[in-house]
Amino acid sequence: MFTNKQVFKEAFLNKLASIRGKTLQEASPMDIYLAFGKLIMDYTSKNWAQTNLDYKEKEARQVYYFSMEFLLGRLMGQYLVNLGIREVCQEGFKDLGINLEEVESLEPDAGLGNGGLGRLAACFMDSLASLNYPGHGCGIRFKYGHFEQKIINGYQVELPENWLREENVWEIRRADKAVEVRFGGNVRMEVVEGKMVFHHEDYEPVLAVPYDVPIIGYDNKTVNTLRLWNAEIADNDFDFPSFTHGDYLRVIEYKRSVEAISQLLYPDDSHHEGRVLRLKQEYFLVSAGLQSIIRTYKKKSRSLAYLHKKVAIHINDTHPALAIPELMRILIDEEGMGWNEAWSITTETISYTNHTILAEALEKWPVDIFKSLLPRIYMIVNEINERFCGQLWNKYTGDWQKIREMAIIADGYVKMAHLAIIGSYSVNGVAKIHTDILKKYELKNFYEFYPYKFNNKTNGITHRRWLLKANPALSDLIIECIGTQWIKEPEGLIDFLKYRSDSSILARLEEIKRNNKIKLAEIIKQNNLVNVDCDAIFDIQIKRLHAYKRQLLNALHIMHLYNRLIENPDLDIVPRVFIFGAKASPSYHYAKNIIKLINSIALKINDDKRLKDKLKVIFLENYRVSLAEAIIPGADVSEQISTASKEASGTGNMKFMMNGAVTIGTLDGANIEILDAVGSENIVTFGLTDREVLTFYHHGGYNSWEIYNSDERIKNILEQFVSDFLPAPQGEFTTIYNSLLHNNDEFFVLKDFAPYVDAQNRIDKLYKNKQKWTQMCLVNIAHSGRFSSDRTINEYAREIWNIKPFTSK
Ligand code: 26Q
Numbered sequence: 001m002f003t004n005k006q007v008f009k010e011a012f013l014n015k016l017a018s019i020r021g022k023t024l025q026e027a028s029p030m031d032i033y034l035a036f037g038k039l040i041m042d043y044t045s046k047n048w049a050q051t052n053l054d055y056k057e058k059e060a061r062q063v064y065y066f067s068m069e070f071l072l073g074r075l076m077g078q079y080l081v082n083l084g085i086r087e088v089c090q091e092g093f094k095d096l097g098i099n100l101e102e103v104e105s106l107e108p109d110a111g112l113g114n115g116g117l118g119r120l121a122a123c124f125m126d127s128l129a130s131l132n133y134p135g136h137g138c139g140i141r142f143k144y145g146h147f148e149q150k151i152i153n154g155y156q157v158e159l160p161e162n163w164l165r166e167e168n169v170w171e172i173r174r175a176d177k178a179v180e181v182r183f184g185g186n187v188r189m190e191v192v193e194g195k196m197v198f199h200h201e202d203y204e205p206v207l208a209v210p211y212d213v214p215i216i217g218y219d220n221k222t223v224n225t226l227r228l229w230n231a232e233i234a235d236n237d238f239d240f241p242s243f244t245h246g247d248y249l250r251v252i253e254y255k256r257s258v259e260a261i262s263q264l265l266y267p268d269d270s271h272h273e274g275r276v277l278r279l280k281q282e283y284f285l286v287s288a289g290l291q292s293i294i295r296t297y298k299k300k301s302r303s304l305a306y307l308h309k310k311v312a313i314h315i316n317d318t319h320p321a322l323a324i325p326e327l328m329r330i331l332i333d334e335e336g337m338g339w340n341e342a343w344s345i346t347t348e349t350i351s352y353t354n355h356t357i358l359a360e361a362l363e364k365w366p367v368d369i370f371k372s373l374l375p376r377i378y379m380i381v382n383e384i385n386e387r388f389c390g391q392l393w394n395k396y397t398g399d400w401q402k403i404r405e406m407a408i409i410a411d412g413y414v415k416m417a418h419l420a421i422i423g424s425y426s427v428n429g430v431a432k433i434h435t436d437i438l439k440k441y442e443l444k445n446f447y448e449f450y451p452y453k454f455n456n457k458t459n460g461i462t463h464r465r466w467l468l469k470a471n472p473a474l475s476d477l478i479i480e481c482i483g484t485q486w487i488k489e490p491e492g493l494i495d496f497l498k499y500r501s502d503s504s505i506l507a508r509l510e511e512i513k514r515n516n517k518i519k520l521a522e523i524i525k526q527n528n529l530v531n532v533d534c535d536a537i538f539d540i541q542i543k544r545l546h547a548y549k550r551q552l553l554n555a556l557h558i559m560h561l562y563n564r565l566i567e568n569p570d571l572d573i574v575p576r577v578f579i580f581g582a583k584a585s586p587s588y589h590y591a592k593n594i595i596k597l598i599n600s601i602a603l604k605i606n607d608d609k610r611l612k613d614k615l616k617v618i619f620l621e622n623y624r625v626s627l628a629e630a631i632i633p634g635a636d637v638s639e640q641i642s643t644a645s646k647e648a649s650g651t652g653n654m655k656f657m658m659n660g661a662v663t664i665g666t667l668d669g670a671n672i673e674i675l676d677a678v679g680s681e682n683i684v685t686f687g688l689t690d691r692e693v694l695t696f697y698h699h700g701g702y703n704s705w706e707i708y709n710s711d712e713r714i715k716n717i718l719e720q721f722v723s724d725f726l727p728a729p730q731g732e733f734t735t736i737y738n739s740l741l742h743n744n745d746e747f748f749v750l751k752d753f754a755p756y757v758d759a760q761n762r763i764d765k766l767y768k769n770k771q772k773w774t775q776m777c778l779v780n781i782a783h784s785g786r787f788s789s790d791r792t793i794n795e796y797a798r799e800i801w802n803i804k805p806f807t808s809k
Contacts, residue, residue, distance in 0.1 A: 433667075
C-alpha cells in the first residue's frame with residue numbers, strides 16, 4: 001500500500017488531521033505516535049478481517065493459547081518490520097523532520113507478564129502468525145502490568161505502571177462479544193426426566209469484555225488475534241433499587257470489586273501465594289475464553305461432539321488449568337452432554353506446558369476458598385478426582401500413599417498440576433533436561449501412569465524481534481552474506497558458518513558489536529551517570545532476581561576480581577563492565593536485598609581510582625522487554641548461571657547467543673542444548689551437574705562451612721559483606737551471609753564459586769585473542785536458528801496441536 005514515501009507521507013498527514021485534528025506544526029510527539037499507530041491499524045485491518053474470514057470459511061483447526069501473561073513489550077517496531085514498511089515510513093518521516101525511533105520510543109511496554117513464561121507466550125504469537133498457523137492468544141487486559149522499578153539509594157522501589165494512561169492504539173474493544181462470568185453463589189440440583197440438572201444461583205455476575213490486538217505475521221497476509229479480557233460490571237447488574245435507597249457506597253464498592261479482577265498482574269514468578277483474587281483472575285480468563293470459543297464454534301452450528309477436531313486449547317502452565325472443569329461445565333450444564341462424552345472431548349482438546357520444578361511455584365488452592373468462589377467448578381473437579389482415584393485404585397490397589405500423592409484433592413488442597421495433567425492429552429517440559437527431570441522425579445508417578453502424554457518442546461525466541469528488529473546492523477551483515485531466507489527459515493542461519501574464517505567479515509562483526517556497545521554505553525551514561533570503556537568485556541546478567549538464578553554468585557566473583565585488583569593494580573586482565581538488570585517480586589525480601597548488595601558493590605567499585613577503570617558495575621533500573629532489546633546486542637558475555645536443575649529452560653540465553661555473545665553457564669535448562677549446538681569450544685560451562693545437585697538434596701553430603709573454611713577468597717568476601725566495608729547500613733547483608741553459612745547455601749553458591757572463577761578466567765583468556773573470540777560469536781549466531789520459536793511452534797503444531805499452516809487453496 002505504501003508503495004513509496006510520498007504515498008506514506010500523504011496518508012500520515014491525513015490521518016493526523018482526521019484523528020487528532022492537527023497539522024504537523026501543531027502536533028505533539030504523542031499526536032504523531034497515535035496518528036501513526038492508527039495508520040498502521042488501518043493498514044492491517046483488511047488482512048485482519050480476511051484472516052478471520054478465511055479461518056471461518058475453511059473451518060481450519062485452530063489453536064488457542066491460554067496464558068495469564070503476554071509480555072509483549074512494544075508493538076509498533078515489530079509491526080513495521082513484519083509488514084515490511086519500516087524503511088519507507090522511516091524515509092517519509094525523515095522528510096517531515098520526524099525521527100521514527102523517537103516515535104517508537106513513546107510507546108509504553110505492554111508489560112503483561114513477569115518473565116520467561118510471559119515472554120514465551122509473546123514470541124509464540126509472533127511465530128504462529130509468521131508461519132501462517134491459525135492460532136490465537138487468550139489473556140487478561142491488566143490495567144497495571146508489571147510494576148515500574150526505581151532504584152533509590154540502592155533499593156528497589158515499586159511504582160504502578162499505568163501503561164493504558166494514553167490511548168492504546170493497538171486494541172479494539174468488542175463490546176458486542178462480551179460474555180458473563182459467574183462467581184460464588186450456590187448450586188441447586190434437580191432431577192429432570194431422570195437426569196441430574198445443575199442450576200447455579202445467587203452468583204455474582206461479571207462482564208468480560210474482549211479487547212482484540214492484531215498479531216501480524218512476517219511478510220504474509222496472516223493477522224491473528226490476541227484477545228485480552230477486561231472485567232466490568234454490566235449496566236443492568238447495577239443494583240438500582242438499593243441504589244435509589246441510598247446504598248450508593250455499596251454499589252460503588254461492588255463495581256470496584258468487579259473491576260479489581262483485571263486491575264493488576266501479580267508481580268510474582270515462581271512463587272505461589274494463595275490469594276483469592278488470583279484464583280478469580282484465573283477463572284475469569286478461562287471462562288471468558290472458553291465461552292467465546294464455544295460461541296464462535298456454534299455459529300457454524302456443528303455438533304459439539306466434534307469440538308476437539310476443530311479446536312485445540314493450550315494452557316501455559318497451570319494458571320489456566322480451570323479450563324478443564326470449565327469446559328466440562330459448559331458441555332454438561334449448558335449443552336446437556338453426558339459426563340463420559342464431555343470428558344473425552346475435554347481431554348482431547350486441552351494440552352499443558354509445565355515451566356517449573358520449583359515446589360514453591362506449584363499452585364494449590366485451599367478447598368474452602370475454591371469451593372465458595374467456584375461452587376459448580378468444585379463439584380466437577382471433585383468428580384474428576386473421584387473417577388481418577390478409582391482408576392488409581394484399580395492399578396495400585398491398596399497403595400493409599402500413592403493414591404494420595406497423585407490425587408487432585410488431598411490434605412485440604414486442590415492441586416492444579418495434577419488437574420492439568422489428568423485433564424490434558426499432552427504434557428510437555430520446555431527443555432530436554434527439564435522434561436527428563438519431570439519424568440524421573442517431579443512427575444514420576446504421572447509419567448508411569450500416562451507415559452504417552454509426556455513430551456519435550458525446547459523453548460525458542462522469535463528471531464524477528466531479537467535479531468532482525470533489535471540488531472539491524474548484524475541483520476544487515478548476515479543478509480549481505482547469506483541472503484534473506486533465514487528470516488523465514490531461521491535454521492538457514494547455519495550458512496553464516498561459512499564465514500567463520502573470513503577475516504573481513506569477522507572484522508565487520510567486531511565493529512558491529514563495538515557500535516552496539518557504544519549505544520549501550522550511552523544508555524548507561526544516561527541512567528547511571530557512569531562512563532564505561534567500550535573495549536572492556538560487557539558481561540551481562542539480565543533476568544528476574546531469584547536466589548536460584550544466582551546473581552549472588554556473579555556478585556561474589558566481582559568482589560573477588562576487585563580484591564585481586566586492589567592487591568595488584570597491574571594485574572593483566574581485560575577490563576570488565578558487569579551489567580545487571582532485574583526486578584524482584586515486591587514481597588521477596590531476600591531478592592530485594594541482593595539488589596541492594598549489587599548496588600552497594602557498584603558504589604564501592606565504580607569510584608575506586610586504584611582500579612584504573614578496569615572494573616565497573618552497573619545496575620540498570622526497570623528491566624523490561626524494550627530495555628532488553630537495547631542491551632542484548634551489546635553483550636560480550638551472557639551470564640546463565642542458575643543452580644543446575646532449577647532453570648527449566650531459560651530463553652535469555654538464546655537471545656544472547658543469537659546476538660553473538662558467548663555464554664558462561666551451568667549445565668542447566670537450554671544451556672545444555674546450546675552446548676550441543678555450538679560445541680564446547682564455543683561456550684564456557686562450569687559447576688555442579690543436575691545429578692550432583694539432586695543427589696545432595698536427596699542424600700545430603702554438602703556442608704557450606706567446609707568450603708568457606710577452605711577458601712580464603714570466600715572468607716574474605718563474606719567478611720566484607722558483614723563488616724563496614726560496603727557503603728550500606730550495618731547488618732544490611734546479614735541475611736545473605738546467613739543464607740550461605742547458616743542455612744547451608746541452598747543453591748550451592750559457595751560450592752560453585754571456585755569453578756565459576758576458573759570459568760571467568762577462561763573467558764578472560766579467550767577474549768584476549770580477539771579474532772578467535774569473534775569467531776566464537778559468529779559460530780553462536782550461526783547455530784542460533786534452532787532456538788527460534790519458529791522451530792518450537794512447528795513442533796507444537798505437528799506433535800501436539802495437529803494444526804497446519806493455512807493456505808488459501
Ligand atoms: C503463580 C501463582 C500466583 C502468582 C504467580 C504465579 C506465577 C507467575 C508466573 C508462577 C510462575 C510464573 C512464571 C514462571 C516462569 O516464567 N517460568 C519460566 O518459564 C520460562 C519459559 O518456559 C523458562 O524458560 C524459565 O526457565 C522458567 O523459569
